[in-house]
Every structure is written in structure tokens, then in C-alpha cells.
Amino acid sequence: MRVFISGASSGLGEAFARYYDAQGAQLGLFARSRDKLQALSASLSQPAKCYAGDVRVSSDLYAAAADFLQDGAVDIVIANAGISVGILNGIAEDAEVFRDVIETNVLGMGATFEPFIAGMQQRGCGTLVGISSVAGVRGLPGSSAYSASKAAATVFLESLRIDLYGTGVKVVTIAPGFIDTPMTQHNPYPMPFLMQPGDFAAQAGRAIARGRRYTVIPWQMGLVARLMRLIPGALYDRIMSRAGRKPRRQ
Numbered sequence: 001m002r003v004f005i006s007g008a009s010s011g012l013g014e015a016f017a018r019y020y021d022a023q024g025a026q027l028g029l030f031a032r033s034r035d036k037l038q039a040l041s042a043s044l045s046q047p048a049k050c051y052a053g054d055v056r057v058s059s060d061l062y063a064a065a066a067d068f069l070q071d072g073a074v075d076i077v078i079a080n081a082g083i084s085v086g087i088l089n090g091i092a093e094d095a096e097v098f099r100d101v102i103e104t105n106v107l108g109m110g111a112t113f114e115p116f117i118a119g120m121q122q123r124g125c126g127t128l129v130g131i132s133s134v135a136g137v138r139g140l141p142g143s144s145a146y147s148a149s150k151a152a153a154t155v156f157l158e159s160l161r162i163d164l165y166g167t168g169v170k171v172v173t174i175a176p177g178f179i180d181t182p183m184t185q186h187n188p189y190p191m192p193f194l195m196q197p198g199d200f201a202a203q204a205g206r207a208i209a210r211g212r213r214y215t216v217i218p219w220q221m222g223l224v225a226r227l228m229r230l231i232p233g234a235l236y237d238r239i240m241s242r243a244g245r246k247p248r249r250q
Helices: 011-022 034-042 058-069 092-123 144-163 197-210 219-230 233-240
Strands: 002-006 026-031 049-052 076-079 127-131 170-176 214-217
Touching: 002 011, 002 058, 002 092, 011 026, 011 076, 011 197, 026 034, 026 058, 034 049, 049 058, 058 092, 076 092, 092 127, 092 144, 127 144, 127 197, 144 170, 170 197, 170 219, 197 214, 214 219
Parallel strands: 002 026, 002 076, 026 049, 076 127, 127 170, 170 214
Antiparallel strands: none
16 A cells, blocks of 8 residues: 655644554655654654655645655545644735645645546546545634635535546545644644544544545544534624634744
């Protein structure tokens, strides 16, 4: 099994790398920090191929994919790279943060898949995995960029699944709740059903192996997400206006 993971240097990406390494997979790890990738590779049971780059730069992904594909077809591509940060609309300096979030979380996901799709279609197999979030179910305070990006990611993945229907290529959406990673450790509000990264990766790995279309992890947050959809708009606005806000970039 050969697996390519973006955003692999820490958090969920690192957890996926360790999970698939334990399965005996050959890994291609992509992230902005070469040093972190190499340190992670050195800690695995077998060395991974490490690629330093930015998912917002498609040429970085094409170069990494071309190199990784030289050693054989890729079975699973996990578009995990993401930015989780709060913004305040109307503040000039946050406009660029908004752009960074959308470009990384949405455009970067599509760019991660792009170099691998044609080969998977030709072979009639392969799995594309996108990491969305429960935060994309409804808007959250301070999270206009992040919630919008994850809602867009979920719908993008659904559309991609429809486009690839019948080709043998699977598209899997994983929507994490609160996972104990550097991305969430700065949140100044309660995080119900907080989960460890290794446990998350194991559950996600099983969903990926089954080719499940959409999975919320942990399952309790799936119930929360369903309840959130049922709350009338006026009541939802009142409740969430009093909730804790995602911190802005410092």
C-alpha cells in the first residue's frame, strides 16, 4: 500500500503517517517544514519520502507527486493540510488571513488530489480522502473563514465523488470533531468529546478502508452535528453569539 499525505508534519497528518506506517505502507509526506517531516520519517519503521512545499502552490504538489509516483501507483491520497484560526470581518489585517484559510483548506485540497486522479482513473481504483470538519456544519463564532472553508470542502468532496462515480475511484470525507492537536490546543473554550490523534487516525483509517462516503469522528460529534442542523436560525444565532470564539492569529 502506498499513501500520500499532505499537512503531514504534525497533528492529524502525523497521526495518519504513524497509523499507515504501522500498516506497512510506503509513505509520501508533504508539508511546509522539511525538518519536521524528516524528523517524523526518522521515527517511523521505514523511511518515508519527504516533500517540502505549500499546497497553495500547485507546482509543489505536482513535483512531489511525480517523484512519489516513480516508485509505483498510489492507493490513498489524504488531503489533510489546513489552517484553523479565527478572524474578525471588518478588520483589514484579517482579510489576508481569510484568504490564507480558503486557499489552504479548499483550493489546497483540490490541488493535492489533482496530480493523482488521472492515474487512479486509468487503474480503476484508489481512494481520495479529504479532511473536513464538524465546524463546516453551521457557522461558528469567530470562524467565518474556517467554517466557510470546511463547508466548501465537504461540498467539493461530494461533487468530486459524483464526478468520479463508476470509475472505481473512491472519495471519502472525514469530519473531525475536537482532536487534541496543536491546532486545537489554543482554543479557549470547552471541547466536548476531545479525542487523541492516534485514536482518531485508527477510526479514520477503518472508515477509509471501507470507502465510507462521510464519517464524523468521534461519533458523538456526529449526533451534535445533526442537532445543530435542527436548531432554528433565530435561536441558533442567539446561542452561538454567547459562545467562545476561535482565537485570531497572533
